[in-house]
Each structure stands twice: as C-alpha cells, then as structure tokens.
Amino acid sequence: MLRSVHRWPGLILAVLILVSALSGAALSVFPALERLSSPQAGAEQSLADLLGRVGAAHPGLEQLRRAPSGQISAWWSDESGTPGRAVVDPATGTDVAPAATSPAELWLTDLHRALFLGRNGRLVMAFSAAGMLVLTLTGAAMVARRMGGWRHWFGRSRGPWPGRVHVDLARFAVGGLMLSSLTGLWMTASAFSLLPDDSAEPDPVLAQGLPPLPPERIALFATTPARDLVKLTFPDPQDPTDVYTLTTTGGTALIDPGSGAVLASVAPTAWERASAIVTMLHTGRGAAVLGLILGLMVLSVPVLVLTGTVQWLRTRRSGVRIPGNTAAGTAETILLVASEGGTTWGFARTLFDGLTKAGQSVHAAELSQFDPARYGRAKRFILLAATYGEGEAPTVARGVLARIAALPAPPTAPVAILGFGDRSFTTFCGYAAQLAEATRTLGWAELIAPCQINRQSPQEFARWSRDLGAALGIALDLTHLPEVPPAVTLSLISRRDHGAEVGAPAAILRFALPPIGLWARLSGQGFARFQAGDLLGVVPAGSDLPRFYSLASGRRDGFVEICVRRQEGGLCSGQLNDLQPGDRIAAFVRPNPAFHPEPGRKPLILIGAGAGIAPLAGFVRANRRGRPVHLWFGARSKDSDFLYGDDLHRWQDRGQLATLETAFSRSARPEHVQDRMSRDRAALSALLAEGAQVMVCGGRDMAAGVRGVLNDILAERGEDLTRLKAEGRYAEDIF
Structure with a gap:
C-alpha cells in the first residue's frame, strides 16, 4: 500500500513536480543575488537619517520600501510631477539601480505559481504541492523501512545504483521538500482566502493640519532603525489632514506630519507573523542562504524522478511485479520475499504460479511490507528468504525481525519459511534461520518446518513444494527453471x-x-x-x-x-x-x-588469496586519486601464481597502491596471508585506528583465518568485526 501511494502520484504528477521544482530552484537564486547587489543600511543608521539622505536626492519623496533582502527602493515625483522610482544607497541616498523586477524573475514566478494560467493554474500547482507532500511523507517512511527503522536513517544504503541514489538523495532532501510543499500549500490557501483574515490595520485618523516637520525631525523616525523599515508612505502634500503610514517589523503606525505624534498604531497578529515566516521560508526572501539550501534540496527532484522511474521500470521487468497478484487484504496465501540479488524472486514466481493454478488466492510482495494488519483474510504466510553476507538480512528485509519481535501476539495464520543459500558458507541460510527463531519465540504456528535450498537447487525446491502441497491438501510438484538475465x-x-x-x-x-x-x-x-x-x-x-x-x-x-x-x-x-x-x-x-569501496580518503585494506585478487586488483587500478590502499595477498609461489604481480608493482610506482605485503605457501618461508597479517598486526592496527575499510576476497578457509586475525587485532582496541560491519567498514566476497 505504502509503495503504491508513493509510486502513482510520482508517476502521474512527474511533469508538474519537475516544473515546480526546477522553477522553484531557479527562483531561489534571486534573493541571494538581490542581497549581494543591494547596499545595506548600517546597524546604527536610523530611519530619520535614511529619510534625510534620500529626501535630499529626491525632494518629492512619496514612498520608501525596504525588501527582506535589505534592498531599499524610493518612489518620488519631481517638480514637474513626473513620477520616478529607483533602488537607492542608504549611505548616500543616491540611485544605484532601477526599482523593477527582472523579466526573467517575473516569468519564472508566474510559471512556478500558476503555469501562466491565473487562478486555475494556482490550483493545479497546489495539487502538485500536495502530491509532493504525499511523496515526501511516504518516501520518508519507505526509506526508514528500507534502512531497518528510523534509528538507522543515516546508515549505509545498499542495492543497485538507482535505489541507492534515490535513497541517499531522499535522505538529504526530505526536510527541504516537506518544508517547500507545506509552505507552498499555505501560500495558496492564503491567496484563495482559505486562512483566517485578521490582519491588523490602525483605525484611520486625521492630522491636525499643522505645518509639516522635516521627516528627519520626527521622533519616531529618529528612534526607528532603518533596518526595521518595511514601508513608509508620505502624506499627500495637498491634503493637510493626511498622515505618514509607517510599517516596520513591529507593526504599523499613523504619524501626524505636523507634530510628529503617533496618532494610532497596531502590532501584527499571530496569523500575520506566521504568514511572514511562511513566505520567508518558501521564497528565501529575508533568508537568502536558507533559500539557496532549499533550492539545492529541491534540485534533487529531477534525479529522484529519474531514479524512481528507473526503479519502477526495473520492477516491472523483474519478479517483484507479478501479473495477477491478488490484493493484500483479500488474499488467503501471503507470499513474502527477501532477496538481495533478485534470484529468489524467480522461485517466488514459480511458487505463485503453482499455487494460483491450484486455486489459491495469492498475494506476493517484498518482506519489507510485512504487516499482519494488512492481511485480513490470510490463512497462511510463506516467507522466502535469501541471506546477505554473513547471515545478514537482505536490504529489503532490514528491520523485519524487530517488527516480528514487537508484535503483541502472533498472527493466527501459520507460517512456512524457506531459506536460500550455499552450504559452503558457514552461515548457510543464516537470515532464514533468524526468521525461524523469531517466529518460534513469538509463538507463531508453523505450517511446515523451516527448510533450506542449497545453491538454487530445482530438485530441493520441488521436494519442498510437494511437502507444502501436502500441508495445504493440494497436489503441488513445482519445477523451477532458473532465470538468466539477457546475455x-x-x-x-x-x-x-x-x-x-x-x-x-x-x-x-x-x-x-x-x-x-x-x-x-x-x-x-x-x-x-x-x-x-x-x-x-x-x-x-x-x-x-x-x-x-x-x-x-x-x-x-x-x-x-x-x-x-x-x-x-x-x-x-x-x-x-x-x-x-x-x-x-x-x-x-x-x-x-x-563489495565496492566506500568513497573517501580513509585507508583501504585489501586482503585476498589466489583468484580472489581479481576485484582487489580492479580497486587498485581504479584508484586514480591516490587514496592510501594497502594490499595483503597470498598465493602458492611468487614465480608461478603471483597474479597481477607486474601490475601491482607498476601501480605501486604510480602511487595507486601504498603498500604490498605478500605471503607464499611454497617458498623458503611458507606462510598464508593470515600469517603475514599476524606479523603485520601493528601496521594493521594503526590503519584500523585511522578508520580504514577492510575488503576480503578469496576462499572461505582463508576468509575464516583473516577474520580470526582481525578480531584479535580489534580486541586489543576494544572493538570487533561486528562493529566494523555495522559501520560499513568490512566486506567479504568469498567462494
């Protein structure tokens, strides 16, 4: 449900959201440019001083305005009655630029607010802002689920590049996108008078008709900092009862031009203050740096649209999308899948097809969507679970174990768990075993005993399907043909x-x-x-x-x-x-x-033996920026199977490889790579203290020995490999 609510507004509103985001990002630049190009009033300059300087340059002064950027503009009429306006320098009162909004800014503003369509366009863009808010909220929830909970919000993302880029950008931009959406909706509601209108205006009063004082001699002007000015409107010189209208950040006042007395004043209401803050947050006017930051966050939208679309297209082509999938709330069989590379979904499709042909109503989804409340008619749960790394959960299943443990009571429908892995690994089907343990601890009834499939064996899967069919009272004998991507x-x-x-x-x-x-x-x-x-x-x-x-x-x-x-x-x-x-x-x-190095300049420790040197050599080859890379490599003979030996020495001369430590099991001093590491424990400890990432590739026996040495070294520092894994600083590719 959450995925659909996130996906469809994004696909349907993609063009509108792109227009809104790109135009908004472009508009965020103008407040900063205005701020940089506008002379600012000094901290000690009073409004009276400002009026004296501007009035001297423009005797027929009629109005003075200060923009949130600090830009001060003046309006006047000369002796012949010809009106004029300009941006003025508060230090001299002279003109510095025309007081007109640039055509580019006006064009972008109209596009951003209303698509050049007036009030109807504003409604369309409000709909776009609402869609963006829905996308942001559902996206944040999905990122938290993917990362294994809100506590792991800033953890390392995994998976194919579109998903990683999408998640990383979403985590960076979510605050700005939410703020921009909410403030945009507020401003639209205000434009359509949907918010309370209790703006404060002082009651109109008449001046006493005394001869006007020079503006710089009026007491309130002398005590008002120029930086607090919002707008000052001069009285009509032909009307002796007209007054000054002064609006500052603290409110509005009516002032007698003859006596200088404040005739009436009013402070802004809470709604006015809130609207001013919302306008500042949305436009960046008065907070140019914040505007640029929000504009930068909004610029992530095109990339989010692109990566989200690529993920959707990949999903349509992969097993995650299953034709004829029954809705979660009406299905009797709930098939949930935890797959890192996607191969487990092939088995899921085979199982889905077999159960459907047998008359079952089946809903298939990623295990990350597990929520018993969604499955109102469920009679059974079937969990297919692969294992990532050393017994870890696949990316799409992070946090599920904690969710199972937090259930107040087990689901009434029984569960069957099928694990996929490789028996050559010590943690064979480790995540499936953790799922089985969690369900037993909860007291969740088993449909059939947990089972494991070794190396995607079609024969073992067929045997398991027969056992499942027997438990369901149907004939089920499934033949799975492994799916091979187009070659x-x-x-x-x-x-x-x-x-x-x-x-x-x-x-x-x-x-x-x-x-x-x-x-x-x-x-x-x-x-x-x-x-x-x-x-x-x-x-x-x-x-x-x-x-x-x-x-x-x-x-x-x-x-x-x-x-x-x-x-x-x-x-x-x-x-x-x-x-x-x-x-x-x-x-x-x-x-x-x-199994990719983390970016950065911290040291990289590479450990491998035999053909396991291949990806490690690739990392060194790609190290064109001179990151400190240290390689420990083991082989049988220096003269016979020192794979990439000449390349490694050449890369070392070029600065792509900092150190090269070797171990040969058939030499005058026979040793394996883990033995050489023991000899170099001081160097390894120093590198680990610098925050080095460790990457290991080779046979499982070698990897086990390497883990033992590293754990011994880390124990001296009060650490262990579990901590390194949690920090994303340890990775293995073993066979």
Whole structure:
C-alpha cells in the first residue's frame, strides 16, 4: 500500500513536480543575488537619517520600501510631477539601480505559481504541492523501512545504483521538500482566502493640519532603525489632514506630519507573523542562504524522478511485479520475499504460479511490507528468504525481525519459511534461520518446518513444494527453471596464464567491451555502468545455472576482465580456461554494490588469496586519486601464481597502491596471508585506528583465518568485526 501511494502520484504528477521544482530552484537564486547587489543600511543608521539622505536626492519623496533582502527602493515625483522610482544607497541616498523586477524573475514566478494560467493554474500547482507532500511523507517512511527503522536513517544504503541514489538523495532532501510543499500549500490557501483574515490595520485618523516637520525631525523616525523599515508612505502634500503610514517589523503606525505624534498604531497578529515566516521560508526572501539550501534540496527532484522511474521500470521487468497478484487484504496465501540479488524472486514466481493454478488466492510482495494488519483474510504466510553476507538480512528485509519481535501476539495464520543459500558458507541460510527463531519465540504456528535450498537447487525446491502441497491438501510438484538475465556476446582479446607449475592453473581473461544500447546507457544497466567488484555471470554449455566471477575492471577501463582458476571437474572454469583470443562467450553483469569501496580518503585494506585478487586488483587500478590502499595477498609461489604481480608493482610506482605485503605457501618461508597479517598486526592496527575499510576476497578457509586475525587485532582496541560491519567498514566476497 505504502509503495503504491508513493509510486502513482510520482508517476502521474512527474511533469508538474519537475516544473515546480526546477522553477522553484531557479527562483531561489534571486534573493541571494538581490542581497549581494543591494547596499545595506548600517546597524546604527536610523530611519530619520535614511529619510534625510534620500529626501535630499529626491525632494518629492512619496514612498520608501525596504525588501527582506535589505534592498531599499524610493518612489518620488519631481517638480514637474513626473513620477520616478529607483533602488537607492542608504549611505548616500543616491540611485544605484532601477526599482523593477527582472523579466526573467517575473516569468519564472508566474510559471512556478500558476503555469501562466491565473487562478486555475494556482490550483493545479497546489495539487502538485500536495502530491509532493504525499511523496515526501511516504518516501520518508519507505526509506526508514528500507534502512531497518528510523534509528538507522543515516546508515549505509545498499542495492543497485538507482535505489541507492534515490535513497541517499531522499535522505538529504526530505526536510527541504516537506518544508517547500507545506509552505507552498499555505501560500495558496492564503491567496484563495482559505486562512483566517485578521490582519491588523490602525483605525484611520486625521492630522491636525499643522505645518509639516522635516521627516528627519520626527521622533519616531529618529528612534526607528532603518533596518526595521518595511514601508513608509508620505502624506499627500495637498491634503493637510493626511498622515505618514509607517510599517516596520513591529507593526504599523499613523504619524501626524505636523507634530510628529503617533496618532494610532497596531502590532501584527499571530496569523500575520506566521504568514511572514511562511513566505520567508518558501521564497528565501529575508533568508537568502536558507533559500539557496532549499533550492539545492529541491534540485534533487529531477534525479529522484529519474531514479524512481528507473526503479519502477526495473520492477516491472523483474519478479517483484507479478501479473495477477491478488490484493493484500483479500488474499488467503501471503507470499513474502527477501532477496538481495533478485534470484529468489524467480522461485517466488514459480511458487505463485503453482499455487494460483491450484486455486489459491495469492498475494506476493517484498518482506519489507510485512504487516499482519494488512492481511485480513490470510490463512497462511510463506516467507522466502535469501541471506546477505554473513547471515545478514537482505536490504529489503532490514528491520523485519524487530517488527516480528514487537508484535503483541502472533498472527493466527501459520507460517512456512524457506531459506536460500550455499552450504559452503558457514552461515548457510543464516537470515532464514533468524526468521525461524523469531517466529518460534513469538509463538507463531508453523505450517511446515523451516527448510533450506542449497545453491538454487530445482530438485530441493520441488521436494519442498510437494511437502507444502501436502500441508495445504493440494497436489503441488513445482519445477523451477532458473532465470538468466539477457546475455551479450563477449570476445576474448587476451589471456595471461599462471600457476600451472604448482598445480593451480589460473588465467586472467580480458574481453572487449560489447556495444551498449541507448536504454542501457540511460538506465546504467548491464555493461553500461559496471565496476570492479561486480559479478560477471556466465552460463556454461551443458548447464542452466550461471556461474559468477568477480570483475577486475570497470566501465572506465574499457574492457571486461576476470580471473578464473581451473577447478577439478569444474564445468565453467574448465570451459573458460580453454578459451583462446577471438573466442566468444555469452555473459551478463550482476551488480554487487555490497563489495565496492566506500568513497573517501580513509585507508583501504585489501586482503585476498589466489583468484580472489581479481576485484582487489580492479580497486587498485581504479584508484586514480591516490587514496592510501594497502594490499595483503597470498598465493602458492611468487614465480608461478603471483597474479597481477607486474601490475601491482607498476601501480605501486604510480602511487595507486601504498603498500604490498605478500605471503607464499611454497617458498623458503611458507606462510598464508593470515600469517603475514599476524606479523603485520601493528601496521594493521594503526590503519584500523585511522578508520580504514577492510575488503576480503578469496576462499572461505582463508576468509575464516583473516577474520580470526582481525578480531584479535580489534580486541586489543576494544572493538570487533561486528562493529566494523555495522559501520560499513568490512566486506567479504568469498567462494
């Protein structure tokens, strides 16, 4: 529901919101320009002094105004009765510029307020402001849900680039967009007299008809700072009963020009003060710096529209959008999915189709939308959960465990939990296990016992579906065919071979960049925008399952590069190692944003062994700004499988790599990379004290040893890896 309320106003009102945002951002510049170009009244200058100086330059002075920017404008009639007006210098009273709003500002103002359509246009733009407010409120709620709660509002965002950019910009701009929307609606309501109108005006009175005093001799003018002036209207010289009307920030007063006495005065009402503040906040007049900040925040709207549209289009193409999805409030089966890379959604679609064909009414959604109150007719819940990293929740499921724990009572409908993972990892289906534990602690009844699927096994999924069908009393035997994204053809242009002498043959394979279509360039998909650490998916001949290899290059490098060690009996690694220049493969890119270096100048610690050097080498290659990068690398032999050895030394000479520490298990002094780290614990401790980020890539045994060493080093500082992970300073890509 929240997602729909956020999505459809954004799509429907996109053009209006863009016009409002861009014109508003452009208008925010004018108050600052006016402030910078306008001479300001001095702190000690009185209104009487200002009147004396301006009156000397313009004897027929009729009105004086001070804008919120501090700009002072004068209106007068000369001896012949010809009217004139100008911006004046309060220090001299002389003219400095014409007192006229620029045509560009007038044009933008009319566009921003009413689309050049008068009152009807103002109603349309008010509708746009209301839509922006809805988008801001629902967007803030969705960001909080995505980040795992309001407490984690400023945490590190994860996921594909459109989502990350959308979330990061939303967190930056949400306050400004909400303020601009609310103040815009207030001003529209005021323009249509929908707000209370209790503006204060002093009761009209007549002057005594005495000969007028020089303005600078009137007592109130002498005690009023020039900076408090809003407007001063002079009495008609032909009418001896007319009076001065002085409006300042403190109210309005009527003054006898002959005696200088204050005949009547009134202070602004609360509504007037509130309206003045709202106008200042919305226009930036009187708060130029705030106006520029709000304008900068509003400038995020075009990017938010773009990234939001890209996400919507991707959703339509992915499993998140399921045709025939039953509404949440009427479905009997609630299928909730927690997926990091999207593959779990393939199984969800297969399950959805099977249950639907069996006569079930099914609602499928991301696990982040879990809320028992939404599912009024639910008879069962089915949770499909992948695991991110070391037993962590996928991005879309952050905070769900806390929501389950906070429920006052378990849902009446039972739950079935199916986890997806890889048994080679110690935290196999770790997040699904946490979900199962949370539901048991709550006392939530189980439909069937929790189950796990290893490496997307279609056979294990089929067995589980039969067990689910038996529990539901229906025939269910599902065959899942893994979905492979559209692949493109890559041509091998070079290869470098290593490790044959030590029984660990590996090849660094470099492919030419494929042609990139217009939509891919605009949306940043596939090979249009990839970087080291992302994954290259290759489906070997004779298999339906893709194998993934970490990329050692990015789009800016102009080629696609991976490092592949030949595995005994490995179907894909064998085929790739047999490639020769000119041979071709079909491949696709899968983003892996969780394994990208955080931006900044803090040190970067890279740790890898064997073919795990590939993404780490890519990070060093991309380090063109000289960030301090420190690499610990382990291999068997310096002479045989020192992958990227020549490149690393060259990058070190160029300043792209600060230090290179190596460990070789078949050398005069045999050691593994974790052993070398133990020897260098002082250097590692110093780097960690500087806030270094740690990135590890390689086999799981190596990664376990590295974690042990790092935990020992961190323990001496009263820290641990859990804290580093929470700070976004530790990432692994292990196999």
